[in-house]
Amino acid sequence: MKFTINGETRETEADIRASLLDVLREHLHLTGTKKGCDHGQCGACTVLVNGRRINSCLTLAVMHQQDEIVTIEGLGQPEALHPMQAAFVRHDGYQCGYCTPGQICSAVGMLDEVKKGWPSYVSESLETSSLDDEEISERMSGNLCRCSAYPNIVDAISEVAGLNPAARQTVGEKA
Template sequence: MTSDHLTRRGLLQGSAAAAAAFPAVGQAQAAPGRQPQSSKGEPMVAVELTVNGREAHLQLDPRTTLLDALREHLHLTGTKKGCDHGQCGACTVIVEGRRINSCLTLAVMHEGETVTTTEGLGSPEKLHPMQRAFITHDGYQCGYCTPGQICSAVAMLEEMEAGIPSHATANLEKVAFSDAELRERMSGNICRCAAYPNIIAAIRDAAGEDNA
């Protein structure tokens, strides 16, 4: 046997070293483009939102609701998860000027859009007029529904200002400010503590209609 005879062991060792130094072409090409995956193996998608005036760049499971994106990924926990079925209104936020139940919509559906939560309306140092009115008129008890109530009320007044009618609107050519209008328009926001009279008073105050 000569010294340069190739043994089986030497062949295997050499092959292993070569494989470590030069990965397969397919692997080298696939690695850079590999998509991140969710815990369930689903490919993640990039979602860009403007939330409370700031740009948010997220990698999300495409099934992530807007509510979960706000709470779990952006840590904006002012928006509450109540029924998670669109029946209580606790998760109401304002998207592109319209109030929506964030538990009923996917974050990917709002790519590039503007979202406002209760944190974006005001701060403890500079409250939004609606937030201040809820405090003044004690428009809450446990407070769980309050962020959704306030976001809904802010957008609702803009709807009335724009002349958008409701089922309670008697004259479709002019929306009149009344308790019946407010109750109808806020009916999607449930207060289990039943602070409804105080909520109506707060909305009236914020709208400058408290003595109407």
């Protein structure tokens, strides 16, 4: 199988029944993407495929040979962090760090969804949505953090989204 991952063409021989997650970790040695539940319930395996966030444990790798795949390793490097990675560091948006790669990839994909005007379950209307803590929490609800770093994760996402921290409404403060 041949893939474009993090801007590079990569080839591997893997069973056509292998998940994208297993091919990334076991065959291509991109271990930043984590295997959490292996059932699509925790979000630790979130990667970007053609700019959209997906749970890589729920899709077959063979289905993505023509796609652009971005893992946490492709977002930034230690000397040149992606803005979301840098915000997670500044806001301590991680504790044990296990869920962090999936959280960051999901946050990057989520902000792109907001930019495109896609509503969520808690969006005020189908035409417009304001990005507040409740909206961020809803949009990130597929990514679990057992350490409960959620407030810091929301702060990091808010910073990258350009929200003024003083003007932000937290859950329960809506007028």
